Amino acid sequence: MHITNNLRAIDLNLLVVLDALLHERHLTRAAARLPMSQPAMSHALARLRVLLGDPLFHRTRGGLRPTAHALALEAPLRDVLAQVRRLLAGAVFEPAASRRAFRLAMSDYGARVALPPLLRHMRREAPGIDLEISYASRSGMIAGVADGQLDLALSVFGETPADIRRAVLFLEDFVCAADAAQGVPSTLQAYLARPHVLVAAGPDQRAAEVDAALARLGHARRVAVRLPHWTAAPAMLAGTDLLLTVARRTVDPVPPGLAVGAAPFPIAPLAFEMIWHERADADAGLAWLRAQLGAALA
DNA sequence: TTTAAGTGCTCGCTACGTAC
């Protein structure tokens, strides 16, 4: 071990390099992650090897295999870097004085549910903070959070990468909505006999929660209309035989001329979540925003 | 043979020492 207590003699950037290498297990991808060139990353690894007195990684066909010493460093290194990021980001965030802008992504349903209570609070407590809201599919939101284009994304998520953090904001039931004259079906057979409106933001949401529940029962519904807007869907029902199965808050209060009732088969509650990248754990401002969202939607 | 890491060389930047 060549490290001494003389921190001035150590390039602390090398710790960031080591973290990237441990994360990617691949020199070229680690270089792209920082970003720097592959040779620069190779030189940095060489300096790390001298600094730590260990090969750290063995070359393999698919990239780099960490040594036991490198693996032992992984968790403490991540903790140290998180502390440094917190230190540099400023441990204290003052919402009343902040002039920051946060970039969020959510569906129109998410905006309808989350933004009103959030903005009421923010306009009082943090009038200098701006929000930039965009719309994307679930996979687009995950990609945006991962590459730093988004601070936070709100939706219903399936699998997410390991470096994406997530927190459930609320659970919600599904209900059926239809033209009041047509009524809401009380049996599964009547439900399946009707044409349906499907709300899905993108191709990655083809297997939505409702279809998954039907599939578990061995059934499928006929989707007559597919659209990406939750809040526009109820207005399409009036004067038709179309049936819409949506999260309860989408039709609360019940629009005039519509009937709303429970679905005639069990559907797992929808978990509405927010996601952010692990690098933002140290961001006191974003932590504050997450806390406000959690409080507003609890 | 393909893919990815390692190496040699060069260039540019920065820190440091020195002179004024």
Place this chain on the structure above:
DNA sequence: GTACGTAGCGAGCACTTAAA
């Protein structure tokens, strides 16, 4: 305090080496 010269370091290009 400022200007200048110098050494050292890091990054990138081009190429080589190693693993599968």
